[in-house]
Amino acid sequence: MSVSRTARRVAAGSLLAAAAVFLVQPAAFAHVTVTPNTATPGGYTRVAFNVPNEKPGASTVKLEVVLPADHPLASVSVQPVPGWTATPQRSKLPQPVQTDDGQVTEAVTSIVWQGGQIQPGQFQQFLVSLGPLPKDTGQLVFKALQTYSDGSVVRWIDVPDGSGAEPEHPAPKLTLAAAAAPAAAEPAAAATDSTARALGGGGLALAIAACGWAWQSRRRAKQDPPKPSPVAHKPKVGV
Numbered sequence: 001m002s003v004s005r006t007a008r009r010v011a012a013g014s015l016l017a018a019a020a021v022f023l024v025q026p027a028a029f030a031h032v033t034v035t036p037n038t039a040t041p042g043g044y045t046r047v048a049f050n051v052p053n054e055k056p057g058a059s060t061v062k063l064e065v066v067l068p069a070d071h072p073l074a075s076v077s078v079q080p081v082p083g084w085t086a087t088p089q090r091s092k093l094p095q096p097v098q099t100d101d102g103q104v105t106e107a108v109t110s111i112v113w114q115g116g117q118i119q120p121g122q123f124q125q126f127l128v129s130l131g132p133l134p135k136d137t138g139q140l141v142f143k144a145l146q147t148y149s150d151g152s153v154v155r156w157i158d159v160p161d162g163s164g165a166e167p168e169h170p171a172p173k174l175t176l177a178a179a180a181a182p183a184a185a186e187p188a189a190a191a192t193d194s195t196a197r198a199l200g201g202g203g204l205a206l207a208i209a210a211c212g213w214a215w216q217s218r219r220r221a222k223q224d225p226p227k228p229s230p231v232a233h234k235p236k237v238g239v
Contacts, residue, residue, distance in 0.1 A: 030054040032063075032144045032156045034172035041176045044075070044131030049172060052123040055148055060118035062147035063126065065172075066110045071134040074099045076108035079127035083116035086126070099132060117149070133176055140174040 032051050039045040053060045067073060072093050078086040091109040098104075111128065118124045133140070143157040158167030 031170055032146060032172055034142060034174055038175045038177055039133055040179050041133050041135040043133055045133065046127060046129045047174065048125040048127050050123060050125055051118060051146060053118045053120050056120050058148040058150040060146055061149050062114040064110060064112045064145040066143040067108060068140050069109060071137055071140060072097055072107040073130050074104040074107060075131050077129045078111060081126060084113045085115040087112045138176055142172045144172055
């Protein structure tokens with residue numbers, strides 16, 4: 001098989017794989033999702049709730065995101081979205097939450113955005129800052145209610161049952177995982193650095209030795225008296 005034929009087959013396979021990804025993406029993008037979908041426990045993060053409009057004849061006019069009541073977040077703030085009004089709903093917690101600033105007895109339990117419109121074929125992002133994230137759970141589930149201009153409501157509240165099958169209306173989920181430890185330096189890079197240092201040290205030593213030799217030479221030249229040059233004797237010429 002020629003190289004060009006092999007290259008054409010590889011390119012065709014790559015195009016088919018890319019096409020498969022794009023064919024799958026619209027179905028997944030039709031869901032209300034949260035990005036990034038991972039964060040570090042104990043810290044703060046900024047997430048975006050991505051809301052696409054999947055109805056051809058109606059606009060999205062309202063979004064309500066319910067924050068997890070079993071793991072309340074002490075600090076919640078929203079970023080303004082032009083044309084939309086964000087209303088955080090605060091509630092008294094059944095149990096106080098201990099933070100670095102003391103006990104928190106109230107927290108934001110839901111956020112409602114309304115006043116704007118997401119037209120068919122468009123999407124909108126709603127940014128929220130959250131923290132501190134809990135350390136005693138591996139995920140946070142945010143149930144969302146999407147209201148359309150025709151009065152219909154899509155409830156993105158389904159949680160996976162562990163079977164591996166995706167629910168029809170999955171709730172946005174934020175996975176909490178510790179940050180990965182930094183990778184160790186590559187041995188080759190370490191060897192290269194050591195070699196460079198050795199060469200650099202050797203060059204410095206040679207330069208120092210050369211300077212010392214030149215200084216010694218100049219010193220000997222000053223101390224030793226100049227030797228008289230030999231005088232040529234002319235032969236006597238007879239009279």
